[in-house]
Structure formats: C-alpha cells, structure tokens
Amino acid sequence: MTAEIISGTQVAAEIRAELKEKTAKLKADKGVVPGLVILRVGEDPASVSYVKGKEKACDEVGIYQETIVYPDDVDEKTVLDKLVELNNDPKYHGILVQLPLPKHISEDKVIDIIDPRKDVDGFHPVNVGKLLIGNPYFMPCTPAGIQQLLVRSGNDPAGKHVVICGRSNIVGKPILAIMLQKKDGANATVTMVHTGTKDTASVTRQADILIAAVGRPKVITADMVKEGVVVIDVGVNRVPDDTKKSGFRLVGDTDFEAIKEKAKAITPVPGGVGPMTITMLMWNTVNAAESASA
Numbered sequence: 001m002t003a004e005i006i007s008g009t010q011v012a013a014e015i016r017a018e019l020k021e022k023t024a025k026l027k028a029d030k031g032v033v034p035g036l037v038i039l040r041v042g043e044d045p046a047s048v049s050y051v052k053g054k055e056k057a058c059d060e061v062g063i064y065q066e067t068i069v070y071p072d073d074v075d076e077k078t079v080l081d082k083l084v085e086l087n088n089d090p091k092y093h094g095i096l097v098q099l100p101l102p103k104h105i106s107e108d109k110v111i112d113i114i115d116p117r118k119d120v121d122g123f124h125p126v127n128v129g130k131l132l133i134g135n136p137y138f139m140p141c142t143p144a145g146i147q148q149l150l151v152r153s154g155n156d157p158a159g160k161h162v163v164i165c166g167r168s169n170i171v172g173k174p175i176l177a178i179m180l181q182k183k184d185g186a187n188a189t190v191t192m193v194h195t196g197t198k199d200t201a202s203v204t205r206q207a208d209i210l211i212a213a214v215g216r217p218k219v220i221t222a223d224m225v226k227e228g229v230v231v232i233d234v235g236v237n238r239v240p241d242d243t244k245k246s247g248f249r250l251v252g253d254t255d256f257e258a259i260k261e262k263a264k265a266i267t268p269v270p271g272g273v274g275p276m277t278i279t280m281l282m283w284n285t286v287n288a289a290e291s292a293s294a
C-alpha cells in the first residue's frame, strides 16, 4: 500500500477561503471586522518569522491585525499592563503573545492575564480546563488543525484507536482532550505514549491513527506501525543537509519514506500540520469576532 498524502497546504487553503467568506459576511451584515493583536518581545529570528506569517494570513482572510513589538529588556509590568488594556479594547477579538518570552518575563503570568474569551492560542488555564470538559472558548491551534486534517481527509476518528506520541501541553495533552470528546470529529479510543512508556512499539502498532508529537527526528519507524494506519506527523526537526543552501532540511518525527509504503494516509513535513496552525489561529479569531457580535 502506498499512502495517500494528506496535504495541509491544501486543507489550509480550503479553510482560509471559507474564513474569507465569513469575514466578508460579518462586515456586510454587522459592520464587524475581526481584529487580532500580536505582542512580540525581542528580535528572535524564528519569532519574527512566525509573526510575519500570522500577519500575512490575517491580511489574506480579512482580519485587521496589529503587532506591538517591545525590546528584549522590557519589564514584565509594562507587558502585563498592556495586556489589560488590550483585554478592554473592543477592536481586538483575539490577543496573541508570541512565545518564548525572555526569562525575566513570566509566561504563566502573561497567559493568565489574557481574557480567556480573547485567548485565541487556547493556552489560558480556563480554556485548558474547558477543553477537557468539552466546551472551550478556543482550542489550541495545532491540535485543532490536526482534527480538521483528519476529518477533511475522510479519516474521521470516531470509533478508531488514536495513539498519541508525546505529552506536551501545546500538542499531546490537548489533542488527547479533543479526540476523547463525545462529539463529531472525535469520539475515539485514545492512548498516549511518552518517555515513561514501556515497550512503546507494542502500543503504537495498535494505532488506527497515530499522532506523532515527540520533537525528535524520525523516531517513529515503519516497524512501529501497522499496515493501513493513518499518520499525522507534528514534528518539525532540522537535520543537517549539505545539498541545501541553508545547510539543513526539515523532517518529521516519523520515517516518512518507509511508513508511506505501509500507511493508508500520512501528512508530509513540511506541508502537513505546519500550514494548519496559523490557519486555525485565523479560525479562532473569526469565531471570537462572531461570538462578540452575536
């Protein structure tokens, strides 16, 4: 069996087109333009590049966006005070603080002070708790994107055994909460494996759907999956590659080339989960504006 390739680029484009229609309708019917404010501290090149991608996506789907940039040595209070001000500014339906932050600023304090109804990252403890219960204001963007990839590629998780590799707060734990819910696009039997798991392969071999969010290159090998599995690879790992101008290439957490000969479907890296994350940020922001104007 050679796997169908689940293109995140394609699914993301489809969702962005839907969101563009929604923002146009919101404006025409209610005079509301969804607004996202991004707060960035310092000039970390990866953060600068991620934020640029978010700004571009906002422009594409019709979201008003603004980025506030602070220098690396800004004090914590300035950032927290600004977030309180933004919580109360009706122009912004979503607030995003680009992480990581410099060490002297507490990420917990920053996340805690954002109004959960504007927390389009879905990182606030209220949203984390509400996700587990099953009624979050927002789902975190990468796991929400994984759910959309599965459903829209015809691989509904209902009744399937989903095995998640990795227990991070940003991907592993929230995708577990999402897949567990008794709801459309979920209702799966869910198992999680992590660094404390004994005989990981005996568990991953049971997966109908395997979600790899480990953060290490190609650790999920073909002998660890069964024939006909659906694989979602969340990994974005840089490995040295002399044939590239940059000196590196991106690979996932799974051995794509070998697994694609065994799987029913698999996401590529890049072009799989990656393009979905920013798209779901747009989704959350448009939904926030809809809820605020309902």
Ligand code: GUN
Pocket (backbone or CB within 6 Å): 096, 097, 098, 099, 100, 121, 141
């Ligand atoms: N830094 C890397 N990924 C993310 C993300 O999803 N949200 C925020 N706020 N910062 C990030």
